[in-house]
Amino acid sequence: MPSLPVCVYTCQTNPVMKRLSLFLLVSWAIACWAAPARANSILIPMDDQQTDHLKAYGIAYAVLQADGDVDWLLNYRGGSFLIDFSTKFESECRIRGVSFQLLTDGGAASLKQQLANPDQNTDVVALHKAAKIVVYSPIKTSPAAFENTDAVLLVLTYAEIPYDVVYDQEILSGDLPKYDWLHLHHEDFTGQFGRNLNRLSPADVKAQEAIAKQFGYAKVSQMKLAVAKAIKAFCAGGGYLFAMCSATETLDIALAAEGLDIVGSSYDGDGEDADGQAKLDFSKTFAFQNFKLESDYGGGFSTFSDINATAGGGYGQASGYFQLFNFSARYDVVPAMLTQNHENVIKEFFGQTTAFRKAAVKSNVLVMGEGKTSDRYLYGELGRGQWTFYGGHDPEGLRGGGNWRIPTDLHLHPHSPGYRLILNNVLFPSAKKKKRKT
Structure with missing residues (x-):
């Protein structure tokens, strides 16, 4: 979280600086309130919302080839993939025309908890290491x-x-x-x-x-x-x-x-x-x-x-x-x-x-x-x-x-x-x- 502006003495003695300090404080508060939580996972949906199903597999394989892990979400939105967030693979999804969604840690954990519900025919399978x-x-x-x-x-x-x-x-x-x-x-x-x-x-x-x-x-x-x-x-x-x-x-x-x-x-x-x-x-x-x-x-x-x-x-x-x-x-x-x-x-x-x-x-x-x-x-x-x-x-x-x-x-x-x-x-x-x- 950003630190507050250090301007106590100046604000008390200079009306212009006091107004500027107040503006900066309000701007910082708005930014903190509006900023989204940090993305920690990338969800690649495989239902009808996916723009390129076939290239999505290529993204999953590329993650495995880079020594990353892929969670295969069985029977969830057509067999979707969940990977750790990285700017590299966010860019790769955009370059290859693959639809994706960004999730926070809480969002990913909530999704996995949902898929673990024994009343649903869903599960998460971890994929490790790309096959040669x-x-x-x-x-x-x-x-x-x-x-x-x-x-x-x-x-x-x-x-x-x-x-x-x-x-x-x-x-x-x-x-x-x-x-x-x-x-x-x-x-x-x-x-x-x-x-x-x-x-x-x-x-x-x-x-x-x-x-x-x-x-x-x-x-x-x-x-x-x-x-x-x-x-x-x-x-x-x-x-x-x-x-x-x-x-x-x-x-x-x-x-x-x-x-x-x-x-x-x-x-x-x-x-x-x-x-x-x-x-x-x-x-x-x-x-x-x-x-x-x-x-x-x-x-x-x-x-x-x-x-x-x-x-x-x-x-x-x-x-x-x-x-x-x-x-x-x-x-x-x-x-x-x-x-x-x-x-x-x-x-x-x-x-x-x-x-x-x-x-x-x-x-x-x-x-x-x-x-x-x-x-x-x-x-x-x-x-x-x-x-x-x-x-x-x-x-x-x-x-x-x-x-x-x-x-x-x-x-x-x-x-x-x-x-x-x-x-x-x-x-x-x-x-x-x-x-x-x-």
Whole structure:
């Protein structure tokens, strides 16, 4: 509090100074009465009042990267964030166009007390230390033009969240333990080049064949199996895996088909095991069981198995919606974090693997979002690690010409609830793990 003007003697002997002293005293009193209490926290709301939901995640990640902590306010205003006040992050919110509110210590404490009310489905989860993020993508080694529509690459870039890129060489060289969080997108771990040769250029195919040869594998399918097993070991060892589109399906197919040849002659020049379907080992998979492999259509567009609820349909425009489940913020904190959103009904979107046939999902897998006839968003645990599978290719994607797709401009979709699910997964590893109660 400012000290009073020291003018006692002067005021008594000089009328002008006396009037000036009185003016200063009144001005000081008004300033003290009008000045707001000092802000100690920044609240980043994530409801409909947020101007850019996706960039808000980037602010939260930046705080963690600067060794700060973030309180994730589960089920409060769409899953809001609370951080300690700093002029740096107040400025960052303004620069990035992220809505925020300043709170005093009393205001923040009152909010946390409100969220701790056992009669409300709310809670506060403390996030510590930014996860080191890596994306598995062929852009590391080949033209891979189709990769410019990878939803995770798009949203990480838009949200200004840093990441590394690896491909088969780095995984086979043992680099995955350097990271906390791994993303897979429209990859084919069965070694059939995506079963869509219009998607891959000859240079892309040659790049994969060269990697297989470099590491001593006779076929790309054998090399991809080794990569799939390394990814599984990464997760079992405590890593966080987030997969979308065809990577979800083909990763499990490759693991189930270990030791079998399920690749058609159009891809590797020799025949496949006639009894391959009967020999699949579903105990080795992450999420799926009792699935049937799809026949090869000779190098054109085709799906891989009936895991995909729209098998044989290819890319297209979805017209329906899927629903996120409502989880307890206290007892089912993991799925509660992964489903934080300002909307719980989300527009469906297609991909080479669009959604998951319900009968193919293992009983120990948690379904976090479902459509009318299929599951869309799955969670599971493996060893000391955790994984999430998300069906579809791009939550806001539009169909391009032929088999190509137009990269989404996220400046047009800053409030995308479908993209928010991706970013929930990016922040998830920063929370202390709690087991689900139900």
